[in-house]
Amino acid sequence: MDQQLELLLEIQDLRMQRRGLTDGTLTDLEAEVFDIKIEDAIRSLDEKVEELAQRLTRGIRERYRRIADKAPRVVAPVINGICYGCFVAVSTARASEADRNLRVESCEYCGCFLYHVG
Amino acid sequence: MQLREFFVPSAIKLDLAAETKDEALKELVSCMGLDGKSEGILYKMLKRRENLGSTGIGRGIAIPHCRSLVVTRLRVAFGRKLSGLDFKAIDEKPVRYVFLIVAPPLEVSNQYLPVLGRIAQFGKEADVPDLLAEISSPEQFIELLDAKDL
Ligand SMILES: [Zn+2]
Numbered sequence: 001m002d003q004q005l006e007l008l009l010e011i012q013d014l015r016m017q018r019r020g021l022t023d024g025t026l027t028d029l030e031a032e033v034f035d036i037k038i039e040d041a042i043r044s045l046d047e048k049v050e051e052l053a054q055r056l057t058r059g060i061r062e063r064y065r066r067i068a069d070k071a072p073r074v075v076a077p078v079i080n081g082i083c084y085g086c087f088v089a090v091s092t093a094r095a096s097e098a099d100r101n102l103r104v105e106s107c108e109y110c111g112c113f114l115y116h117v118g
Numbered sequence: 119m120q121l122r123e124f125f126v127p128s129a130i131k132l133d134l135a136a137e138t139k140d141e142a143l144k145e146l147v148s149c150m151g152l153d154g155k156s157e158g159i160l161y162k163m164l165k166r167r168e169n170l171g172s173t174g175i176g177r178g179i180a181i182p183h184c185r186s187l188v189v190t191r192l193r194v195a196f197g198r199k200l201s202g203l204d205f206k207a208i209d210e211k212p213v214r215y216v217f218l219i220v221a222p223p224l225e226v227s228n229q230y231l232p233v234l235g236r237i238a239q240f241g242k243e244a245d246v247p248d249l250l251a252e253i254s255s256p257e258q259f260i261e262l263l264d265a266k267d268l
Contacts, residue, residue: 003156010254013163016185016223025231033238034173034181035208041170048166077187077222084224117190 001102004060008104011052011064012075018045019072060104063066067111076112086110119229121194121236121268122260129195130256137258140165140214143182145214146195146218156188171233174207176213179241183234185221192221192229194237197261198250215250217241236268 020026021038030036056064067074076085083090088109100116107114136142143164149158163184167173175178175232180203195218197248202212217237223232240246253259 006155006159009159010162012165012223013159013184013186017163017167026234029231029235029238033175035170036171044170067157073223075187077190077224079190115187117187 002103003011004056005101005104005113005115007052007055007061008064008075009115011049012073012115014045014049015068015072015074016054018042018049021045036113037046063106064113067113075115076107076110077117078114079117083107083110083112083114090114119232121240122263123232124194124229124233125190125196125256125260125263127256127260129193130259131195131197132253132256132259134197134199134203134216136199136203136260139168139203142197142199142203142216143168143218146182146216147183149195150189150220152188158184159188160184164218164220172206172208174205174209174213175238175241176207176209176211177241178202178207178211178247179217180205180207180213180215180238180239181217181219181234183219185223185230187223189220189222192219192233193220194233200251206239215241215247229249240266240268 013059021042031038053061064074073085076083078090081089085107105114134145136145144161147161163186164182167184173182192195200214202214205213207213215266219234249262
């Protein structure tokens with residue numbers, strides 16, 4: 001897997017974790033069952049995301065920032081040829097390439113970085 | 119929804135080889151049938167969650183959990199280590215029972231939160247640690263979930 005894509009995946013997963021703490025879905029459970037200090041956790045996640053973003057190459061980092069400023073999802077999974085960022089089929093030629101995930105690709109419709117799953 | 123629907127025998131390990139928390143996470147991640155790269159990413163995410171605060175909720179039970187793009191559906195695993203693992207749990211006691219839960223970022227049926235909640239509820243029942251110590255097969259583990267109507 002492309003190392004930059006791997007960084008983007010980690011960033012995306014951490015952003016999802018942060019979202020679960022801020023949108024109320026996981027907040028109570030994390031605070032009550034797991035005794036997490038929510039504000040500290042959010043700060044820590046933000047720091048980690050930024051640390052990872054600094055390791056992106058300049059061009060990818062700029063693209064990342066443009067997407068991240070607008071939407072919670074920066075990397076969309078591609079499952080069975082469908083981009084789950086916009087639910088549009090990415091072209092078969094691209095989806096079936098043997099080198100899936102070996103370079104950073106973006107969806108031509110929604111702009112998300114693409115990660116082929118499964 | 120019943121918890122038993124999510125557990126498969128191949129992801130119920132009643133005798134973990136792991137001697138440490140990290141090894142236990144790796145061993146349970148390896149039950150998920152992912153490729154090596156995805157396993158590595160998932161392990162890293164679980165570690166990052168642990169860094170925010172231990173998922174050891176006390177009484178020998180830990181529930182490591184995260185969402186990750188590397189899985190396409192909710193998956194769970196159970197691991198038991200009767201000699202105990204240092205998990206930096208809330209009550210500082212060794213962890214003997216580990217429930218691992220991973221979910222994709224998007225789920226059609228939104229099962230992550232209810233599954234996590236139910237496992238936490240299960241873990242808080244007074245007799246559960248002793249019952250988990252006694253089971254001797256994955257089937258008995260499933261029967262225990264049934265008996266608790268979870
Ligand atoms: Zn798209």
